[in-house]
Amino acid sequence: MMRVVILGGTSGIGLATAERLAADGAEVIVTGRDPEKLAAVKDRMAAAEMVDGTDEGEVTAFFERIGPFDHLVLAFSSGAVGMGALADTALADIKAAFEGKLFAYLSAIQSARVTGSITFVSAASARASLPGTVSLAAVNGAIERMVSPLAAELAPVRVNAVSPGIIDTPWWSFLPEEHKQAQFAEVASGLPAKRVGRPADVAEAIRYLVEASYVTGTILPVDGGFTVA
Template sequence: MRVVVMGGTSGIGLATAERLAGEGAATVVVTGRDPEKLAAVKDRVSAAEQVDGTNEEELAAFFERTGEFDHLVLAFSPGSIGVGPIRETGPAAVRAAFEGKLFGYLAAIRHARVTGSITLISAASARAALPGTVALAAVNGAIERMVAPLAAELAPVRVNAVSPGVIDTPWWSFLPDDQRQSQFDAAVAGIPARRIGQPDDVARAVSYVIGATYVTGTILPVDGGFVGS
Protein backbone atom coordinates (compact mmCIF):
# COMPACT_ATOMS: atom_id res chain seq x y z
CA MET A 1 0.00 0.00 0.00
CA ARG A 2 1.37 3.39 -1.05
CA VAL A 3 0.07 6.41 0.87
CA VAL A 4 0.73 10.13 0.53
CA VAL A 5 0.01 12.33 3.56
CA MET A 6 0.10 15.99 2.61
CA GLY A 7 0.64 18.24 5.61
CA GLY A 8 2.22 15.28 7.35
CA THR A 9 5.06 16.85 9.34
CA SER A 10 3.22 17.60 12.59
CA GLY A 11 0.00 17.14 14.50
CA ILE A 12 -2.73 15.05 12.92
CA GLY A 13 -0.90 14.58 9.63
CA LEU A 14 2.22 13.21 11.30
CA ALA A 15 0.23 10.98 13.65
CA THR A 16 -1.60 9.58 10.63
CA ALA A 17 1.61 8.92 8.71
CA GLU A 18 3.19 7.18 11.70
CA ARG A 19 0.09 5.05 12.35
CA LEU A 20 -0.18 3.94 8.72
CA ALA A 21 3.52 3.10 8.63
CA GLY A 22 3.17 1.17 11.88
CA GLU A 23 0.21 -0.75 10.49
CA GLY A 24 2.31 -2.00 7.61
CA ALA A 25 1.86 0.43 4.73
CA ALA A 26 4.70 -0.35 2.35
CA THR A 27 5.31 3.29 1.46
CA VAL A 28 4.26 6.40 3.37
CA VAL A 29 5.32 9.71 1.85
CA VAL A 30 4.71 12.95 3.75
CA THR A 31 4.86 16.48 2.45
CA GLY A 32 5.22 19.84 4.16
CA ARG A 33 6.64 23.31 3.72
CA ASP A 34 9.04 23.58 6.67
CA PRO A 35 12.51 22.09 5.94
CA GLU A 36 13.27 21.63 9.64
CA LYS A 37 10.08 19.67 10.26
CA LEU A 38 10.70 17.57 7.16
CA ALA A 39 14.22 16.77 8.34
CA ALA A 40 12.86 15.77 11.76
CA VAL A 41 10.39 13.23 10.34
CA LYS A 42 12.26 11.81 7.34
CA ASP A 43 13.51 8.78 9.28
CA ARG A 44 10.01 7.97 10.59
CA VAL A 45 8.42 7.50 7.16
CA SER A 46 9.45 6.32 3.69
CA ALA A 47 10.09 9.80 2.33
CA ALA A 48 9.51 13.45 3.25
CA GLU A 49 9.26 16.02 0.46
CA GLN A 50 9.04 19.80 0.55
CA VAL A 51 5.83 20.85 -1.20
CA ASP A 52 3.91 24.10 -0.77
CA GLY A 53 0.25 23.13 -0.78
CA THR A 54 -0.74 26.64 -1.85
CA ASN A 55 1.37 26.40 -5.01
CA GLU A 56 -0.41 24.41 -7.71
CA GLU A 57 2.71 24.11 -9.87
CA GLU A 58 4.58 22.48 -6.98
CA LEU A 59 1.65 20.17 -6.32
CA ALA A 60 1.44 19.16 -9.97
CA ALA A 61 5.19 18.50 -10.15
CA PHE A 62 5.09 16.42 -6.96
CA PHE A 63 2.31 14.19 -8.24
CA GLU A 64 4.01 13.82 -11.60
CA ARG A 65 7.11 12.52 -9.78
CA THR A 66 5.07 10.32 -7.46
CA GLY A 67 3.01 8.61 -10.12
CA GLU A 68 0.12 6.33 -9.23
CA PHE A 69 -0.50 5.47 -5.59
CA ASP A 70 -3.24 3.98 -3.41
CA HIS A 71 -4.38 6.50 -0.81
CA LEU A 72 -4.18 10.28 -0.33
CA VAL A 73 -4.64 12.01 3.03
CA LEU A 74 -4.99 15.80 2.94
CA ALA A 75 -4.13 17.45 6.26
CA PHE A 76 -3.16 20.99 5.29
CA SER A 77 -3.46 23.62 8.00
CA PRO A 78 -2.85 27.35 7.67
CA GLY A 79 -2.81 27.56 11.47
CA SER A 80 -4.98 30.00 13.36
CA ILE A 81 -5.46 32.37 10.41
CA GLY A 82 -9.03 33.64 10.44
CA VAL A 83 -9.67 33.02 14.14
CA GLY A 84 -11.45 35.91 15.83
CA PRO A 85 -14.62 38.01 15.67
CA ILE A 86 -15.82 38.46 12.10
CA ARG A 87 -15.93 42.26 12.48
CA GLU A 88 -12.20 42.14 13.21
CA THR A 89 -11.28 39.56 10.57
CA GLY A 90 -10.36 41.22 7.30
CA PRO A 91 -10.83 39.71 3.85
CA ALA A 92 -7.10 38.97 3.52
CA ALA A 93 -7.22 36.64 6.53
CA VAL A 94 -10.34 34.89 5.26
CA ARG A 95 -8.77 34.50 1.83
CA ALA A 96 -5.59 33.08 3.37
CA ALA A 97 -7.63 30.57 5.38
CA PHE A 98 -9.31 29.32 2.19
CA GLU A 99 -6.05 29.25 0.21
CA GLY A 100 -4.19 27.40 2.95
CA LYS A 101 -6.66 24.54 3.16
CA LEU A 102 -9.66 24.29 0.80
CA PHE A 103 -7.93 25.54 -2.35
CA GLY A 104 -4.88 23.38 -1.63
CA TYR A 105 -7.11 20.34 -1.22
CA LEU A 106 -8.83 21.02 -4.53
CA ALA A 107 -5.53 21.48 -6.35
CA ALA A 108 -4.12 18.26 -4.89
CA ILE A 109 -7.23 16.33 -5.88
CA ARG A 110 -7.02 17.67 -9.42
CA HIS A 111 -3.47 16.39 -9.90
CA ALA A 112 -3.21 13.27 -7.71
CA ARG A 113 -3.10 9.92 -9.50
CA VAL A 114 -4.77 8.07 -6.64
CA THR A 115 -6.53 4.74 -7.14
CA GLY A 116 -8.02 3.83 -3.76
CA SER A 117 -9.21 6.64 -1.51
CA ILE A 118 -8.92 10.31 -0.62
CA THR A 119 -9.38 11.36 3.00
CA LEU A 120 -9.82 15.04 3.82
CA ILE A 121 -9.17 16.41 7.30
CA SER A 122 -11.82 19.04 8.02
CA ALA A 123 -12.83 20.22 11.53
CA ALA A 124 -15.81 20.31 13.86
CA SER A 125 -15.98 24.09 13.38
CA ALA A 126 -17.91 23.26 10.20
CA ARG A 127 -20.89 22.20 12.34
CA ALA A 128 -20.42 23.99 15.67
CA ALA A 129 -21.82 27.32 16.86
CA LEU A 130 -18.64 28.83 18.24
CA PRO A 131 -18.04 32.60 18.29
CA GLY A 132 -14.80 33.62 16.63
CA THR A 133 -14.74 30.71 14.18
CA VAL A 134 -16.76 32.07 11.25
CA ALA A 135 -13.86 31.91 8.78
CA LEU A 136 -12.85 28.43 9.97
CA ALA A 137 -16.45 27.25 9.74
CA ALA A 138 -16.67 28.56 6.18
CA VAL A 139 -13.50 26.74 5.10
CA ASN A 140 -14.26 23.46 6.82
CA GLY A 141 -17.94 23.62 5.92
CA ALA A 142 -16.97 23.94 2.26
CA ILE A 143 -14.65 20.95 2.59
CA GLU A 144 -17.36 18.80 4.15
CA ARG A 145 -20.00 19.81 1.63
CA MET A 146 -17.83 18.73 -1.30
CA VAL A 147 -17.24 15.20 0.02
CA ALA A 148 -20.42 13.64 -1.39
CA PRO A 149 -20.15 15.13 -4.90
CA LEU A 150 -16.46 14.26 -5.05
CA ALA A 151 -17.25 10.67 -4.07
CA ALA A 152 -19.78 10.49 -6.89
CA GLU A 153 -17.54 12.18 -9.44
CA LEU A 154 -14.32 10.31 -8.67
CA ALA A 155 -15.82 6.84 -8.13
CA PRO A 156 -14.59 4.16 -7.75
CA VAL A 157 -12.01 6.19 -5.80
CA ARG A 158 -13.56 6.65 -2.37
CA VAL A 159 -13.71 10.13 -0.80
CA ASN A 160 -14.33 10.75 2.90
CA ALA A 161 -13.66 13.42 5.50
CA VAL A 162 -12.52 12.99 9.09
CA SER A 163 -13.69 15.92 11.21
CA PRO A 164 -11.71 16.45 14.43
CA GLY A 165 -12.95 18.37 17.42
CA VAL A 166 -10.64 19.87 20.04
CA ILE A 167 -7.32 18.08 19.53
CA ASP A 168 -4.09 18.83 21.38
CA THR A 169 -1.83 19.72 18.45
CA PRO A 170 0.62 22.53 17.58
CA TRP A 171 -2.35 24.35 15.97
CA TRP A 172 -2.97 25.83 19.42
CA SER A 173 0.53 27.32 19.67
CA PHE A 174 -0.83 30.80 18.95
CA LEU A 175 -1.98 30.81 22.60
CA PRO A 176 0.35 31.00 25.62
CA ASP A 177 0.50 27.74 27.57
CA ASP A 178 -1.75 28.95 30.40
CA GLN A 179 -4.42 30.26 28.03
CA ARG A 180 -4.32 27.07 25.99
CA GLN A 181 -4.80 24.97 29.11
CA SER A 182 -7.65 27.20 30.20
CA GLN A 183 -9.33 26.72 26.81
CA PHE A 184 -8.88 22.95 27.08
CA ASP A 185 -10.28 22.86 30.62
CA ALA A 186 -13.35 24.83 29.54
CA ALA A 187 -13.86 22.60 26.48
CA VAL A 188 -13.69 19.36 28.49
CA ALA A 189 -16.76 20.40 30.47
CA GLY A 190 -18.82 20.30 27.27
CA ILE A 191 -17.32 17.15 25.74
CA PRO A 192 -19.13 13.90 26.62
CA ALA A 193 -15.85 11.96 26.32
CA ARG A 194 -14.54 14.23 29.12
CA ARG A 195 -11.11 14.73 27.60
CA ILE A 196 -9.27 16.61 24.90
CA GLY A 197 -8.51 14.56 21.80
CA GLN A 198 -5.04 13.45 20.79
CA PRO A 199 -3.66 13.33 17.23
CA ASP A 200 -3.69 9.53 17.25
CA ASP A 201 -7.45 9.55 17.93
CA VAL A 202 -7.86 11.17 14.53
CA ALA A 203 -5.19 8.98 12.92
CA ARG A 204 -7.13 5.88 13.97
CA ALA A 205 -10.21 7.25 12.22
CA VAL A 206 -8.24 7.97 9.06
CA SER A 207 -6.86 4.44 9.10
CA TYR A 208 -10.41 3.13 9.44
CA VAL A 209 -11.82 5.00 6.42
CA ILE A 210 -8.81 4.03 4.32
CA GLY A 211 -9.48 0.38 5.07
CA ALA A 212 -13.29 0.51 4.98
CA THR A 213 -13.84 -0.27 1.32
CA TYR A 214 -17.62 0.20 1.45
CA VAL A 215 -17.45 3.66 3.05
CA THR A 216 -17.45 6.69 0.76
CA GLY A 217 -19.05 10.12 0.71
CA THR A 218 -18.98 10.12 4.52
CA ILE A 219 -17.95 12.67 7.15
CA LEU A 220 -16.67 10.94 10.28
CA PRO A 221 -16.65 13.16 13.40
CA VAL A 222 -13.82 12.55 15.87
CA ASP A 223 -14.79 15.05 18.52
CA GLY A 224 -15.66 13.12 21.68
CA GLY A 225 -19.32 13.99 21.14
CA PHE A 226 -18.59 17.74 21.21
CA VAL A 227 -20.79 18.91 18.31
CA GLY A 228 -23.73 16.72 19.27
CA SER A 229 -23.65 17.68 22.93
Protein backbone atom coordinates in the same frame (compact mmCIF):
# COMPACT_ATOMS: atom_id res chain seq x y z
CA MET B 1 2.12 -2.82 -0.29
CA MET B 2 -0.30 0.03 0.26
CA ARG B 3 1.15 3.39 -0.89
CA VAL B 4 -0.11 6.47 0.96
CA VAL B 5 0.64 10.16 0.46
CA ILE B 6 -0.05 12.56 3.33
CA LEU B 7 0.14 16.26 2.54
CA GLY B 8 0.88 17.94 5.86
CA GLY B 9 2.33 14.75 7.31
CA THR B 10 5.13 16.14 9.47
CA SER B 11 3.12 17.50 12.40
CA GLY B 12 -0.04 16.99 14.43
CA ILE B 13 -2.78 14.83 12.93
CA GLY B 14 -0.89 14.27 9.68
CA LEU B 15 2.19 12.98 11.48
CA ALA B 16 0.17 10.73 13.80
CA THR B 17 -1.56 9.27 10.74
CA ALA B 18 1.74 8.73 8.94
CA GLU B 19 3.18 6.93 11.96
CA ARG B 20 0.06 4.76 12.35
CA LEU B 21 -0.02 3.69 8.69
CA ALA B 22 3.75 3.17 8.51
CA ALA B 23 3.51 0.91 11.58
CA ASP B 24 0.93 -1.12 9.67
CA GLY B 25 3.47 -1.66 6.91
CA ALA B 26 2.28 0.95 4.41
CA GLU B 27 4.70 2.86 2.20
CA VAL B 28 4.07 6.39 3.44
CA ILE B 29 5.22 9.56 1.70
CA VAL B 30 4.79 12.78 3.67
CA THR B 31 5.13 16.41 2.68
CA GLY B 32 5.65 19.57 4.67
CA ARG B 33 7.18 23.04 4.56
CA ASP B 34 9.44 22.98 7.62
CA PRO B 35 12.94 21.57 6.92
CA GLU B 36 13.49 20.60 10.58
CA LYS B 37 10.23 18.67 10.78
CA LEU B 38 10.97 16.93 7.47
CA ALA B 39 14.43 15.96 8.70
CA ALA B 40 12.95 14.59 11.91
CA VAL B 41 10.64 12.15 10.09
CA LYS B 42 12.55 11.22 6.94
CA ASP B 43 14.09 8.07 8.43
CA ARG B 44 10.68 6.82 9.59
CA MET B 45 8.85 7.21 6.27
CA ALA B 46 9.37 5.98 2.73
CA ALA B 47 9.99 9.61 1.74
CA ALA B 48 9.61 13.10 3.18
CA GLU B 49 9.49 15.92 0.65
CA MET B 50 9.36 19.69 0.99
CA VAL B 51 6.18 20.80 -0.75
CA ASP B 52 4.14 23.95 -0.18
CA GLY B 53 0.57 22.68 -0.45
CA THR B 54 -0.63 26.16 -1.43
CA ASP B 55 1.75 26.36 -4.40
CA GLU B 56 -0.02 24.82 -7.39
CA GLY B 57 3.22 24.40 -9.34
CA GLU B 58 4.98 22.61 -6.51
CA VAL B 59 2.00 20.33 -5.90
CA THR B 60 1.66 19.42 -9.58
CA ALA B 61 5.39 18.69 -9.90
CA PHE B 62 5.32 16.55 -6.75
CA PHE B 63 2.49 14.35 -7.98
CA GLU B 64 4.11 14.02 -11.40
CA ARG B 65 7.28 12.74 -9.70
CA ILE B 66 5.65 10.12 -7.53
CA GLY B 67 3.16 8.75 -10.06
CA PRO B 68 0.11 6.66 -9.15
CA PHE B 69 -0.54 5.68 -5.53
CA ASP B 70 -3.33 4.18 -3.43
CA HIS B 71 -4.49 6.68 -0.83
CA LEU B 72 -4.28 10.45 -0.33
CA VAL B 73 -4.70 12.17 3.04
CA LEU B 74 -5.00 15.97 3.08
CA ALA B 75 -4.05 17.10 6.56
CA PHE B 76 -2.70 20.63 6.36
CA SER B 77 -4.25 24.06 6.89
CA SER B 78 -3.39 27.72 7.26
CA GLY B 79 -3.86 27.47 11.04
CA ALA B 80 -5.92 30.02 12.93
CA VAL B 81 -5.83 32.58 10.10
CA GLY B 82 -9.18 34.34 9.88
CA MET B 83 -10.22 33.44 13.42
CA GLY B 84 -12.06 36.14 15.34
CA ALA B 85 -15.20 38.22 15.11
CA LEU B 86 -16.17 38.74 11.48
CA ALA B 87 -16.44 42.51 11.91
CA ASP B 88 -12.82 42.64 13.05
CA THR B 89 -11.38 40.19 10.51
CA ALA B 90 -9.63 41.45 7.40
CA LEU B 91 -11.00 40.08 4.15
CA ALA B 92 -7.43 39.21 3.17
CA ASP B 93 -7.22 36.87 6.18
CA ILE B 94 -10.47 35.17 5.20
CA LYS B 95 -9.15 34.66 1.68
CA ALA B 96 -5.90 33.28 3.12
CA ALA B 97 -7.89 30.77 5.17
CA PHE B 98 -9.63 29.52 2.02
CA GLU B 99 -6.43 29.47 -0.04
CA GLY B 100 -4.49 27.67 2.70
CA LYS B 101 -6.93 24.78 2.97
CA LEU B 102 -9.95 24.53 0.66
CA PHE B 103 -8.30 25.72 -2.56
CA ALA B 104 -5.10 23.85 -1.74
CA TYR B 105 -7.08 20.62 -1.22
CA LEU B 106 -8.83 21.12 -4.56
CA SER B 107 -5.50 21.69 -6.30
CA ALA B 108 -4.10 18.47 -4.83
CA ILE B 109 -7.13 16.47 -5.96
CA GLN B 110 -6.78 17.77 -9.50
CA SER B 111 -3.13 16.70 -9.69
CA ALA B 112 -3.01 13.47 -7.66
CA ARG B 113 -3.08 10.15 -9.50
CA VAL B 114 -4.82 8.36 -6.64
CA THR B 115 -6.49 4.99 -7.20
CA GLY B 116 -8.02 4.06 -3.83
CA SER B 117 -9.25 6.84 -1.56
CA ILE B 118 -9.00 10.49 -0.58
CA THR B 119 -9.47 11.54 3.04
CA PHE B 120 -9.85 15.18 4.05
CA VAL B 121 -9.21 16.59 7.49
CA SER B 122 -11.90 19.22 8.08
CA ALA B 123 -13.00 20.42 11.54
CA ALA B 124 -16.03 20.45 13.82
CA SER B 125 -16.28 24.22 13.29
CA ALA B 126 -18.14 23.29 10.09
CA ARG B 127 -21.13 22.18 12.18
CA ALA B 128 -20.77 24.27 15.33
CA SER B 129 -22.05 27.75 16.18
CA LEU B 130 -19.14 29.31 18.05
CA PRO B 131 -18.67 33.09 17.80
CA GLY B 132 -15.35 34.00 16.22
CA THR B 133 -15.22 30.95 13.95
CA VAL B 134 -17.16 32.20 10.91
CA SER B 135 -14.16 31.96 8.56
CA LEU B 136 -13.12 28.54 9.86
CA ALA B 137 -16.71 27.29 9.61
CA ALA B 138 -16.95 28.52 6.04
CA VAL B 139 -13.72 26.81 4.97
CA ASN B 140 -14.40 23.50 6.71
CA GLY B 141 -18.07 23.58 5.78
CA ALA B 142 -17.10 23.88 2.13
CA ILE B 143 -14.72 20.94 2.48
CA GLU B 144 -17.35 18.76 4.11
CA ARG B 145 -20.00 19.73 1.57
CA MET B 146 -17.87 18.63 -1.36
CA VAL B 147 -17.33 15.11 0.02
CA SER B 148 -20.56 13.64 -1.41
CA PRO B 149 -20.35 15.06 -4.95
CA LEU B 150 -16.67 14.18 -5.18
CA ALA B 151 -17.40 10.63 -4.02
CA ALA B 152 -19.87 10.34 -6.90
CA GLU B 153 -17.65 12.12 -9.43
CA LEU B 154 -14.41 10.28 -8.66
CA ALA B 155 -15.88 6.77 -8.12
CA PRO B 156 -14.56 4.14 -7.74
CA VAL B 157 -12.03 6.26 -5.81
CA ARG B 158 -13.56 6.73 -2.36
CA VAL B 159 -13.82 10.20 -0.81
CA ASN B 160 -14.35 10.78 2.93
CA ALA B 161 -13.51 13.29 5.65
CA VAL B 162 -12.71 13.23 9.32
CA SER B 163 -14.02 16.17 11.31
CA PRO B 164 -11.94 16.67 14.47
CA GLY B 165 -13.07 18.68 17.45
CA ILE B 166 -10.58 20.18 19.93
CA ILE B 167 -7.34 18.26 19.38
CA ASP B 168 -4.09 19.04 21.19
CA THR B 169 -1.84 19.80 18.21
CA PRO B 170 0.55 22.61 17.19
CA TRP B 171 -2.46 24.32 15.54
CA TRP B 172 -3.02 25.90 18.97
CA SER B 173 0.47 27.39 19.16
CA PHE B 174 -0.95 30.90 18.78
CA LEU B 175 -2.06 30.67 22.43
CA PRO B 176 0.33 30.92 25.40
CA GLU B 177 0.71 27.47 27.00
CA GLU B 178 -1.05 28.42 30.24
CA HIS B 179 -3.98 29.94 28.35
CA LYS B 180 -4.19 26.91 26.07
CA GLN B 181 -4.30 24.43 28.95
CA ALA B 182 -6.97 26.48 30.74
CA GLN B 183 -9.08 26.53 27.58
CA PHE B 184 -8.60 22.78 27.08
CA ALA B 185 -9.72 22.11 30.66
CA GLU B 186 -12.83 24.23 30.20
CA VAL B 187 -13.71 22.50 26.92
CA ALA B 188 -13.06 19.02 28.36
CA SER B 189 -15.44 19.61 31.27
CA GLY B 190 -18.31 20.06 28.83
CA LEU B 191 -17.54 17.11 26.56
CA PRO B 192 -19.09 13.66 26.96
CA ALA B 193 -15.56 12.24 26.54
CA LYS B 194 -14.30 14.53 29.36
CA ARG B 195 -10.99 15.26 27.61
CA VAL B 196 -9.68 17.02 24.54
CA GLY B 197 -8.52 14.84 21.70
CA ARG B 198 -5.09 13.58 20.78
CA PRO B 199 -3.68 13.38 17.25
CA ALA B 200 -3.70 9.58 17.58
CA ASP B 201 -7.48 9.65 18.06
CA VAL B 202 -7.94 11.22 14.65
CA ALA B 203 -5.24 9.07 13.08
CA GLU B 204 -7.20 5.95 14.03
CA ALA B 205 -10.29 7.35 12.31
CA ILE B 206 -8.30 8.15 9.17
CA ARG B 207 -6.81 4.67 9.22
CA TYR B 208 -10.32 3.24 9.33
CA LEU B 209 -11.47 5.33 6.35
CA VAL B 210 -8.38 4.43 4.34
CA GLU B 211 -8.99 0.72 4.87
CA ALA B 212 -12.82 0.69 4.80
CA SER B 213 -13.36 -0.32 1.17
CA TYR B 214 -17.17 0.00 1.37
CA VAL B 215 -17.25 3.49 2.93
CA THR B 216 -17.41 6.58 0.74
CA GLY B 217 -19.10 9.98 0.86
CA THR B 218 -18.85 9.96 4.66
CA ILE B 219 -17.94 12.64 7.20
CA LEU B 220 -16.71 11.04 10.42
CA PRO B 221 -16.77 13.29 13.52
CA VAL B 222 -13.86 12.72 15.92
CA ASP B 223 -14.72 15.27 18.56
CA GLY B 224 -15.39 13.54 21.89
CA GLY B 225 -19.07 14.42 21.55
CA PHE B 226 -18.47 18.15 20.91
CA THR B 227 -21.19 18.47 18.29
CA VAL B 228 -23.50 16.31 20.43
CA ALA B 229 -22.99 18.39 23.56
